[in-house]
Amino acid sequence: MALITGASGGIGAAICRALARDGATLAVGYGASADAARALAAEIAAGGGRTHCFGADLAQPEAPAQLVDAVARELGPVELLIANHGVARVTGYEELQAAAFDRTLAINARAPFLLAQRALPGMRERGFGRILFISSLAGLTGGIVGPDYAASKAALHGIAHFLANRVAADGVTVNAIAPGFIETAMLPDDPERLAGAVPVGRVGQPEEVADLACAVLRNGYLTNQVLTLDGGRYPR
Secondary structure, eight states: OEEEESTTSHHHHHHHHHHHHTTOOEEEEESSOHHHHHHHHHHHHHTTOOEEEEEOOTTSTTHHHHHHHHHHHHHOOOSEEEEOOOOOOOOOTTTOOHHHHHHHHIIIIIHHHHHHHHHHHHHHHHTOEEEEEEOOTHHHHOOSSOHHHHHHHHHHHHHHHHHHHHHGGGTEEEEEEEEOSBSSTTOSSOHHHHHTTSTTSSOBOHHHHHHHHHHHHHOTTOOSOEEEESTTSSOO
C-alpha cells in the first residue's frame, strides 16, 4: 500500500499512475486540491485500481501522524511512503520574512520527517518498507526559488541520510530524488526559457520522475541516496 502526498497534480499524479499500473493500492494525499485528487482517484479506479483520497494540512504538526493513521485504518499499513508535497514561492533573500521561512520548512521538511516517523515502526516490524522523499536540485545548488525552499530541500537530504542508516537492516530503504526543472505548475519560469540552461535542451516531464521513483521503490539494495534527475545540469 502506497501513500503519496502532494498527489493531486504534476509529479505526484504521475507517480500515482505509475504505481497503479504496477498494481499498488494508493492513498492519494492532497492539501487544498480536493477536486483534482478525486478526479485522479476516479481515473485510477476506472482502470481497475484501488485508491482513496486523504486530505491533510501538512503545515500543522499533528497532521502527518493523523494522515498515516487514517490511511492505515482505511487501506492498511503504509508500505511505500512517497513524500512529494511541498510549497515553492519565488522570493529573494532580501524580502523573505521569518514566518514564510518557517512555513516552508514546516511543510517541506518537518512534515516529511513526521510522516516517516509515524510509518517507520510498522515498516520495521513487518521487515519491509520504502520511504522516498521528492526533493529538488535546489537542495544541492541553491536553485532559483528562494533560500527557504533550498534550505527545506537540503534538510530532506539530511533526514534521508539520518534515517537510512538506522533502518536499513530492518528491510527499509530511505532515498530522495532531486529533480531539476520539471514541467509542472511549480516550475518557476517559462519552460522554453529554462530549457537553455539544461544540457539535454529541454525541461523534464513528471512521467520521467515517476519512472525513476518506481525504479527506486522496487530496489531493495538502493538506500541512503539522493538521486538527481536534471538533464545533466549538475554532474556529481
